[in-house]
Amino acid sequence: MKDDLQIAVVGATGVVGREVLAGLYARDVPAEQVRAFGSERSKGLEVEYGEDSLEVERATAEAFRGMGLVLLATPGEVSRTLAPAAQAAGAWVVDVSPAFRGDGNVPLVLPGFNTEALSTVTKGRVVCLPGAVTTAAVHVVEPLRRAFGVARAQVTAMVAVSSAGVRGVAELEKQTADLMSGREPEPHAFPHRVGFNLVPQVGGFMVGSPWTEEEAGWTLEAARLFAGRGDAPVLAGTAVQVPSFYGHGLVINVQLKKAGPVEQVRAALKTSPSLKVLDAPGERVYPMPMLVTSDPAVHVGRVRAFPQSPEWVTLFAAIDNATRGAALNLVETGLKLAERERAA
Ligand SMILES: NC(=O)c1ccc[n+]([C@@H]2O[C@H](COP(=O)([O-])OP(=O)(O)OC[C@H]3O[C@@H](n4cnc5c(N)ncnc54)[C@H](OP(=O)(O)O)[C@@H]3O)[C@@H](O)[C@H]2O)c1
The missing domain is CATH 3.40.50.720 (NAD(P)-binding Rossmann-like Domain)
Known part of the structure; x- marks a missing residue:
């Protein structure tokens, strides 16, 4: 520089x-x-x-x-x-x-x-x-796309209130204090009370569409990022505003083009320098927003597949939305x- x-x-x-x-x-x-x-x-x-x-x-x-x-x-x-x-x-x-x-x-x-x-x-x-959810999902999907091919990734994102900036953080702080004191708070930054609640709407809805701008953004951004890398995986899903401050959690269902054993899926994830694989469920080791604070890596774990449909792999990921x-x-x-x- x-x-x-x-x-x-x-x-x-x-x-x-x-x-x-x-x-x-x-x-x-x-x-x-x-x-x-x-x-x-x-x-x-x-x-x-x-x-x-x-x-x-x-x-x-x-x-x-x-x-x-x-x-x-x-x-x-x-x-x-x-x-x-x-x-x-x-x-x-x-x-x-x-x-x-x-x-x-x-x-x-x-x-x-x-x-x-x-x-x-x-x-x-x-x-x-791209936005924080796309960042996490693309980093998780890319090593699987390279190893197995990916047709589609279906995401349910649990979005922390800091996604709405300082206003979102202040609103959850106030709502939590109000609710603990027996007062019903008025929502301002979010369409409904987010304190001790889950709201299946993050940001506004697209005009004339059942999809929110946040959700439509994932599909568009992933299509742009994957364009030029062969068959681009489709990224789509649901964003849910949750009462946590920092760090998003993502359930990702990935449809592989060629099914592989879960061990190979885990091994493919480990090849990515953008990811940290935390996957020892018996020892209660898996990604959580509280573990990912300030970590430049996206955390991923809970890797599993149904024997009846081995091409569908389910994972859980966490990202520090404000930093990574x-x-x-x-x-x-x-x-x-x-x-x-x-x-x-
Ligand atoms: N938060 C996340 O997790 C996240 C993740 C990915 C992308 N983003 C994007 O990052 C951007 C910032 O988000 P944030 O969460 O940091 O929001 P934020 O906490 O509300 O901060 C917004 C910043 O923009 C400044 N600003 C507002 N109007 C301005 C103006 N007219 N001229 C100059 N500065 C102005 C504010 O300054 P004042 O203090 O003067 O108002 C404040 O510093 C947004 O576009 C958001 O979509 C956020």
Whole structure:
């Protein structure tokens, strides 16, 4: 990376933005090269950068002047406005929101899966990243696709409230306190009370469709990521909002094209550097959101198949949605692009 390359972290006060700052700090990027941005609301606040702190500036088109790399951890509608402004400033731009995932002109990159797609990206283009559930599911499916072929992966995702950002976290905290004190809370960030409940709706529904935008996103993002790798597995399923704070859990039913013994399935999963296999159920070892906190690997286990239908393999996976599912994808992609700047 050019030693003076300036990095803008936009959305620095959010669930993802804070983890982006932690990820840059962990990779020894000096504080002088990093600037933190947010909306007018958070202007002047301080955010942690390791031992240091950074003052949050308001994100405007002018503020991006001189930035070499802009990392957007903002809501989709904000990214749609700020990405062109960052492009106009001549920066590399990486966006973690859903804003550009459906746009075939914007490369969709998942580090550890198709990082090579970055080699064709030119400066001033936006690169976008998949969501946390797609990140987990694609990392789990890919080694099975290579070993056996995969027709379809059916996912039930248990989605933590931090998927809805700081507002989602605050809502579960308040609802839990209210319910423990005998008060029925009002839902704001979610369509129903999420405290001590399960809500089979994450985000809004697609217009005229029974699928939520979250669920439709998995299918679209996986199709884009697997395109060009032979028969692309279909990824589809149901997202359920659950009353936990961080870490998503996924039940994944994978339909193999050629059935193999469960031991071979487990062995194939172990070949992936993106996965950690935790699968000793007799010793109560399996993935759980509480174990995956800050782990850059996706955890997978509970691997099993019905003898009557050995081509269907069932697994359980867990991902830290804020770090592996978002911030690390932003940091790793951004720093890869910055390396190209240095090499230029
Ligand atoms: N949370 C997850 O698990 C996850 C996973 C994958 C992808 N994502 C995506 O990551 C993005 C950020 O999510 P999050 O969970 O971090 O949300 P969040 O906690 O609500 O944070 C949103 C951030 O965006 C900033 N922001 C809002 N409006 C802005 C504006 N007009 N100009 C500049 N900054 C603005 C906020 O700053 P203020 O403090 O000033 O409001 C805040 O820093 C979203 O697009 C989300 O879909 C999230």
